[in-house]
Amino acid sequence: MPLSTQSQDDEEHYVLVASLDNARNLSNILKAITFKDHAVFTATPNGLKVTVEDSKCLQANAFIQTEIFQEFTLKEDLVTFQINLTVLLDCLNIFGGNAVAGTSTALRMCYKGYGYPLTLFLEEGGVVTVCKINTQEPEEPMDFEFCSTNVTNKVILQSESLKEAFSELDMTSDVLQITMSPSQPYFRLSTFGNSGNAHYDYSKDSDMMELFQCTMTQTNRYKMSLLKPSTKALALSCKVSVRTDNRGLLSQQYLVRNDDGQICFLEFYYCPDEEVEEEEEE
Amino acid sequence: MESVLEQSVAANPELFCPAVFGRAVHALSRVGDELWLDPTVKGLALRSVNSAQSAYACFIFSPLFFQQYSFMGCVPKQSSKTVKCKLLMKSLLPLFRCLTSIERNVECCQISVSASSDWVIIQFFCRHGITKTHNLRFQEKEALQAEFASHLCTNVLKAPARLLGDMVMHFPVFQEEITLSATPLRFSLRNYEESGESQVKMMYTEMSLHPEEFEYFHVDVNSEITFCLKELRGFLSFTESHCLPVLVHFDSAGKPVCFSVEDTLFEASVVLATLIESKSTDSIQPVGIQVHATSRYVDAAALRVHACEGHGETGRERITSSQGSTVSPQPDPIPPLPQTQQANKESISVNTSPASSMVCTLLFKALSSEHDDNVCAATPPVLAGYSDEEMMEEFCPKSPSL
Numbered sequence: 193m194p195l196s197t198q199s200q201d202d203e204e205h206y207v208l209v210a211s212l213d214n215a216r217n218l219s220n221i222l223k224a225i226t227f228k229d230h231a232v233f234t235a236t237p238n239g240l241k242v243t244v245e246d247s248k249c250l251q252a253n254a255f256i257q258t259e260i261f262q263e264f265t266l267k268e269d270l271v272t273f274q275i276n277l278t279v280l281l282d283c284l285n286i287f288g289g290n291a292v293a294g295t296s297t298a299l300r301m302c303y304k305g306y307g308y309p310l311t312l313f314l315e316e317g318g319v320v321t322v323c324k325i326n327t328q329e330p331e332e333p334m335d336f337e338f339c340s341t342n343v344t345n346k347v348i349l350q351s352e353s354l355k356e357a358f359s360e361l362d363m364t365s366d367v368l369q370i371t372m373s374p375s376q377p378y379f380r381l382s383t384f385g386n387s388g389n390a391h392y393d394y395s396k397d398s399d400m401m402e403l404f405q406c407t408m409t410q411t412n413r414y415k416m417s418l419l420k421p422s423t424k425a426l427a428l429s430c431k432v433s434v435r436t437d438n439r440g441l442l443s444q445q446y447l448v449r450n451d452d453g454q455i456c457f458l459e460f461y462y463c464p465d466e467e468v469e470e471e472e473e474e
Numbered sequence: 475m476e477s478v479l480e481q482s483v484a485a486n487p488e489l490f491c492p493a494v495f496g497r498a499v500h501a502l503s504r505v506g507d508e509l510w511l512d513p514t515v516k517g518l519a520l521r522s523v524n525s526a527q528s529a530y531a532c533f534i535f536s537p538l539f540f541q542q543y544s545f546m547g548c549v550p551k552q553s554s555k556t557v558k559c560k561l562l563m564k565s566l567l568p569l570f571r572c573l574t575s576i577e578r579n580v581e582c583c584q585i586s587v588s589a590s591s592d593w594v595i596i597q598f599f600c601r602h603g604i605t606k607t608h609n610l611r612f613q614e615k616e617a618l619q620a621e622f623a624s625h626l627c628t629n630v631l632k633a634p635a636r637l638l639g640d641m642v643m644h645f646p647v648f649q650e651e652i653t654l655s656a657t658p659l660r661f662s663l664r665n666y667e668e669s670g671e672s673q674v675k676m677m678y679t680e681m682s683l684h685p686e687e688f689e690y691f692h693v694d695v696n697s698e699i700t701f702c703l704k705e706l707r708g709f710l711s712f713t714e715s716h717c718l719p720v721l722v723h724f725d726s727a728g729k730p731v732c733f734s735v736e737d738t739l740f741e742a743s744v745v746l747a748t749l750i751e752s753k754s755t756d757s758i759q760p761v762g763i764q765v766h767a768t769s770r771y772v773d774a775a776a777l778r779v780h781a782c783e784g785h786g787e788t789g790r791e792r793i794t795s796s797q798g799s800t801v802s803p804q805p806d807p808i809p810p811l812p813q814t815q816q817a818n819k820e821s822i823s824v825n826t827s828p829a830s831s832m833v834c835t836l837l838f839k840a841l842s843s844e845h846d847d848n849v850c851a852a853t854p855p856v857l858a859g860y861s862d863e864e865m866m867e868e869f870c871p872k873s874p875s876l
Contacts, residue, residue: 353602356575360568360606377605387565388593388610398603 208235208271208303211263215299215314217450218256219284222277224428224448224458225252227421231277232330233310235303236270243333244277249463250418251334252425260454263300271303273327275310283323287316296451303327336461342437345372345406347379351429351446353400357381357392358423361416367465368416372436373409379434383416402431412440413465422446425458440464491539492583492598496570497712498533498742503563504708505531505744511559511594512617513587517740518543522563523620528747529705530620539739559587559594559612569596569608579604587612622745624732627723629656629697632690635717638733639710641681645703651749653700654724654731656693661685666700666749689719699727701746709733709744724748 212218225231225244232243239257258264287297300313312323361368362385369382379394379401396404422444426432429446436442446458498520502509506522506529513519518540520533537543570576582599592614598606641663645652651666664680685691713720713735724731728750734743 353604356579357604357606360571362568387562388608390609391605391607393605393607395603395605400602400604 205304206265206302207267207305208301209263209265210235210240210261210299210301212260212299212301213262214296214451215284216296217260217452217454217456218299219281220428220450221254221256221448221456221458222281222284224425224446225254225421226277226281227252229276229278230274230328231280232272232274232333234270234272234330234333235266237266239264242277245331245334246418246421248334249415250421251336251461252421253457253459255457255459257456260450260456271305272330273303273306273310274330275325275327279325280310280312283312283314283321283325286314286321286323287319336441336463338435338437338441338443338461342439343435343443344408344438345410346403346433346435347372347394347401347406348403348431348433349379349394350400350402351426351432353394353398354432355426358426360390362387362390363416365416367413368419369411369413370434370436370442371409371411372406372434374406375409378404378406403433410436410440412436412442414442414462415465418462422460425460429458492570492580493573493577494539494716494740495535495583496573496576497715498535498740499563499566499570500573501708501712501742502531502533503567505529505705507563509561509563509566510615510617511561511587511612518585524702524705529702529744530746531705531709531742531744532620533740533742535740536738558615558617559592560615561594561610561612565610569598620745622723622730622732624723624734627725627729627732628694629722629724630690630692631656631661631688631722633688633720633722635719636714637683637687638720638722639714641683642703642707642710644681645679646677649703651700652703653698655698656724657696658693659685661688661691661693695726697724697726699724699729699731699748701731701748705744705746706733709742712742 222231222242225242228244228246230244234241234243237258239255239260242254242256244252284297284299295316297314297316302311302313304311307327309324309326312321312325314321314323361381362383364385364387365383367384369380369384371377371380371382373379377391377393378396381392383390394401396406425444425446425448428448430449431447433445433447434442435445441464442460442462444460444462446460448456448458450456499509502520502522506524508522510521511518512521517534517536520535521531523530576598579600580598581601584595584597584599586595586597592611594610594612596608596610600606642652645663645665649665653664653666655662655664660682661684662680662682665676665678667676685693710720710733716735716737718735718737721734721736722731723734727748730745730747732743732745734741736742
């Protein structure tokens with residue numbers, strides 16, 4: 193273990209110690225949710241959850257399970273703090289953002305608890321950097337009360353099929369409209385831009401559609417500006433699940449494989465645009 | 475007063491119609507900012523003109539290009555009545571932006587134009603059960619028309635497919651105009667700079683060819699013409715990708731030059747104004763061979779269409795359902811189906827077989843093209859909207875550069 197610069201005292205005081213042989217397994221996934229400066233870190237015995245929110249309409253969560261870490265020690269049931277995500281990412285990439293073949297940055301992340309900074313020990317090629325980032329009082333993340341019992345429609349798609357659609361979306365449209373239905377058009381993304389409308393329809397029989405469970409026809413609109421951050425997550429992912437509940441809340445879950453092939457999750461919740469809410473029962 | 479275009483094409487996976495169509499759009503986008511889409515009985519015409527009105531391009535796809543081409547003027551007396559739509563290039567070009575993706579993924583492309591609404595509906599039926607539907611608003615406009623009597627040109631050349639493209643490649647990207655010089659013994663292209671500009675810092679490029687390099691070389695009158703390069707480049711990109719020989723019709727300076735190609739399934743041309751002040755040795759004496767301006771697809775009379783009274787309902791936002799879904803936040807402004815078809819009047823169902831109620835155009839992978847060399851057919855770009863005087867003015871401005 194190259195990061196042996198800590199004293200025994202410190203070790204005892206840390207409430208959270210998390211180590212990764214490859215810091216990219218954390219930084220890559222965090223990049224997908226860096227649409228705001230601040231994030232709330234929540235550590236539980238299950239692993240690390242990083243939450244970013246925007247204007248009370250959007251919440252993004254990154255989940256890095258305990259198994260991903262080479263070491264994950266938690267002295268309390270729940271450790272949570274707020275931190276500047278941009279600064280954190282800068283530190284994680286302190287040896288340069290580009291991946292050089294054969295080398296990786298090792299990370300040891302340590303936290304003594306409330307009021308203490310987050311300490312990062314980063315090592316690459318024998319060079320060690322210590323970063324201390326101030327933490328803040330964590331804001332309570334919104335609870336969208338999105339639970340599976342309220343889910344009306346759910347599809348799981350291979351990300352590849354959505355990537356092209358998202359790259360072509362008409363950005364002059366203020367909203368993205370999502371229609372999910374047990375009948376035609378099944379799953380539809382629509383935009384309303386300056387020159388006209390566009391609709392992307394995915395048939396339920398498509399070989400890109402891994403799961404199709406729609407119980408009622410729903411059409412909801414979401415602000416396009418809020419959806420932009422999720423395109424980064426889409427780019428990283430191999431599968432995405434899209435769910436709506438009876439209130440029109442949208443949940444997207446992205447399955448991401450990291451450098452070592454391990455699975456992490458990214459999750460986005462969106463509130464529907466207030467101006468239009470359409471629900472029809474089939 | 476409805477005029478409905480229905481085109482559809484049979485699935486033939488070896489051929490690449492949507493990409494050809496897309497390449498035509500790309501070529502036209504390098505001419506002007508607007509595209510005129512004119513469905514007629516004889517074919518689908520795409521045209522554009524640049525803002526200076528010194529360059530005009532026209533692509534006409536014969537009904538054979540499509541698997542199914544159905545043009546219906548619902549009023550028999552007015553069978554020549556057509557819809558003339560003008561689309562913004564920036565609305566249409568993004569749909570065809572990535573041609574390789576279209577070639578790879580698009581199995582069928584369908585275009586519908588209806589006079590009763592102001593929408594052009596372009597649908598891509600892609601692999602993996604994915605359908606992309608684009609509803610574009612158009613403005614109903616007078617047909618874009620330009621007169622160019624190619625059969626009156628004294629000089630005609632037919633260049634093998636890559637020849638002209640290979641020549642213009644040598645000119646810098648920013649080169650605006652080039653001068654074409656032709657005598658019975660020699661053909662050359664050189665860059666053109668307006669006099670007065672700093673001639674010390676320039677790089678002059680001139681390329682000459684012997685007439686033998688051409689498939690057909692007929693120069694009656696020595697001629698030196700200067701015209702815009704940018705629009706020509708777009709056109710040559712299109713022709714190269716189809717390995718088609720290019721016909722060049724021209725006269726003396728001041729008269730337009732026309733570059734055209736023809737295939738069994740489509741024809742394309744670009745007409746460029748030329749500078750009047752270019753040195754011109756002889757007056758025009760149209761002696762000799764007259765190129766017959768017959769077009770197999772386009773009957774000049776048929777293209778002289780009348781402008782429809784536009785409904786002018788732009789600015790109305792709605793979501794047109796592409797698949798007959800009832801999901802639609804606003805009441806259905808679905809174009810009514812033509813009378814001859816049985817109708818589920820509520821919807822346009824594109825998944826039903828083309829023979830039934832479809833108000834649509836399917837543009838698809840072309841039938842196999844046997845490339846017969848039709849040497850003499852030249853393309854009359856279209857018809858006159860201008861008198862000769864206007865044409866001179868429009869096509870021969872003093873500075874044709876953009």
